[in-house]
Amino acid sequence: MTKTAESIWSNCLKIIKDIVDWQPYKTWFEPIKAVELKGNVLLIQVPSQFFFEYLEEHYVTLLAKTLKRELGKEARLEYRIMVDSGSNGHNGTMDVPAGNMKMYNNNEMDFPLIINSPVKNPFVIPGLKKMQIDPQLNATYTFDSFIEGDCNRVARRAGKTVAEKPGANSFNPLVIYGGVGLGKTHLAQAIGNEVKRLHPNKVVLYVSSEKFINQFQDHSRNNAINDFIHFYQLIDVLIIDDVQFFSRAERSQDAFFAIFNHLHQSGKQLVLTSDKPPKDLDGMQERLLSRFRWGLSADLQIPDYETRIEILERKMKNDGLDMPKEVVKYVAYNISTNVRELEGALISLLAQSSLNKREIDLELAKKVLRNFVKTSSKEITIDAIQKMVCEYFDVPYDKLLQKTRKREIVQARQITMYLAKAFTKNSLKTIGEHFGGRDHTTVIHSCQTVKDLMDTDSLFRENVMELTQKVQLAAM
Known part of the structure; x- marks a missing residue:
């Protein structure tokens, strides 16, 4: 047959x-x-x-x-x-x-595939009018859900200004840069969502640099580069994520240069994100880098302790969750790398609680966070911590060991004992011996005093957190 x-x-x-x-x-x-x-x-x-x-x-x-x-x-x-x-x-x-x-298929919002298609615009929704396009924005990424702190205040406020007056502000382009998981994509898309809310007639488009490059290559193979560039020149607010990947695509840089020039000269808004500031972007054409520097470059830094607590509390509120305050503090204290790991730790904690049918407490948090907190590659000694604390508070080393009731000396000694207990494997007795022969009960009392003061004195807590970060860095 x-x-x-x-x-x-x-x-x-x-x-x-x-x-x-x-x-x-x-x-x-x-x-x-x-x-x-x-x-x-x-x-x-x-x-x-x-x-x-x-x-x-x-x-x-x-x-x-x-x-x-x-x-x-x-x-x-x-x-x-x-x-x-x-x-x-x-x-x-x-x-x-x-x-x-x-x-x-990478769990991001996907664009239509274009291969020999008579539809010239790669982002048009079939059946809709020419410029009725999907902006490719995640609706959950808003300014309200982006917690402001010292680590991101400049970038967030600049983003609000851009969203209120796109193209009619001095932050054009706005370049948002920072490490992995610090919220670059969130903030960039929050700008896009806010523009759509305040200026519904504006044409907004979010696209990752990798997708831009892939689609440019598709159009290049089909001799349709002019159509591709012309489409982008019609956008009012163009948001391109992770521009550092343009470094390996010379011809895509040429296309983006033409698009950038037209949009900027036409009073349209550009928002770019990168993992590093423009001056440190290798493999990029100098003419592009000079244009990136026309506007504002704002960085996102690792969130501080208070901001991490606020991020966790907001996440819990949005998801209708509840956890003891001590657990929230423990998670915020121990996960200090980025927001993504912070939220990942929270999700893991909730999953363990649900699967094991047990209440979330400090013991469960400690167990879960073992998978998130990196083990130090080198051991920190009590002597090294003593020197760090003395240098931080400008306290003579010998004063730290003396029996004095001066408040600044006592607190420095208590913080040193607290950090020694947290970052070394020494017994309480050994720690006490490093402080003029004090016994283990003094160490216990000092550690508890530090914990209590961190709950009631914001300046004291800030000092302890800064010293903690110094010790963590020394342990890497």
Whole structure:
């Protein structure tokens, strides 16, 4: 019997029908039509771009395995996608090999794939007017959910100014830079969401530099670079995330340079994020770097102790959660790297509580956080901590060991004992011996006094937190 596209697809459907539930089968497989069989390549027609993307995301492996059973291990699948050609009112088609959506499945908001498509604008939603595009923004990223602290105050307030008067402010471009997990993407998208709220007629677009580069390369292969650049020149507020990745894409930099110039000269707003300040971006064209410096470069730093507590409390409030104050403080105290790890620790803590059916307490927090707090690569000695504290408070080392009741000496000694207990493996007795032969009860009393003062005296707490960070850095 001669194999045809219809017979091959019919056999595939019989297999798929036994694997997939009835409703998904009816929704996602019945509308597919077999079009053509060329050797070991089966061409199927799907009704829309969205339909194609859904199949690629959820069923591409099933389709591949099923087709190989019918046509052998060299079997390949191609889609014919029905697309809206635009304002002329006629529909067109484009043929796309299976598997092309894999590179986009990275848990971020995805853009439509463009391969020989008659729709020139890669961000237009099929069926909508020319500039009715999806801004690719996450609605949860707002200024209200972005906690302000000393670590990010300048960047956040600059972002608010940009959102209120996009293109009509001195922060153009606004470059937000900082390490991993400090909120660059959150703040950049918060600007976009605020612009959409205050200026609904503004065309806003958020795009990562990697997706920009990928789509530029697609258009380059199809000799459609001018269309690509022209589209971007129509945006009112362009937000590009992680511009440092442009360093490995010279031609994409050329395209972005043309886009940047046009937007800036037209009074449009640019918001860029990077993992480092413009002056430290390697592999970038100098003409681009000079333009990045036209506006404001604002950094995001590691949040301080108070800000970390506020972040946790806001996260808990939004999720309707409750935890003892001492646990919140413990998490904030021990996770000092970035916001992402802070929230990750909270999620892990809640998961352990739920799975083990036990209340969240300090003991559970200590157990969970072992997976987050890095073990020091070198051991810190009591002597080293004593020297750090003496230098910090400008206290003579010999005074730290004497029996004196001067407040500044007593507190310095108590903090040193507290840090020695936290960062060394020495017994309480050994710690006491390093302070003029004091006994273990004195060490216990000192540690408790430090904890109590941290709860009631903000300046004292700040001093302890700064010293803690110094010790942690010394241990790396």
